[in-house]
Amino acid sequence: MAKLWIVYREALRLLGAPLTDVAVETAVSRLDIAPWRLFTAQPPESVALEQVRASRERKRALVEITEADRYELCGLSVAFYESPYSPDECMRRLNVSATATP
Secondary structure, three states: OEEEEEEEEEOOEEEEEEEEEEOHHHHHHHOOOOHHHEEEOOOOEEOOHHHHHHOOOOEEEEEEEOHHHOOOOOOOOOEEEEOOOOHHHHHHHHOOOOOOOO
């Protein structure tokens, strides 16, 4: 299972928290994840989900793909991929509650 992260930038730091687990196939189809949406290979600095929600900075939804998530003919490398949708829209597309915790 891949992880859906909610992240934001604070100066040059990428801060975030995992929100929920999601099947790679579901993330690809519902969150429009593709190889060209690679955002970073480095993980965000982990902070509390409440801190992410309280931040006034622009939030992004990233899907973390690990080696265990990859399958035969998977075109995604091990990395974090940005969804073009807002975190709220990603949660709606995955039917995840706004109060979900990983």
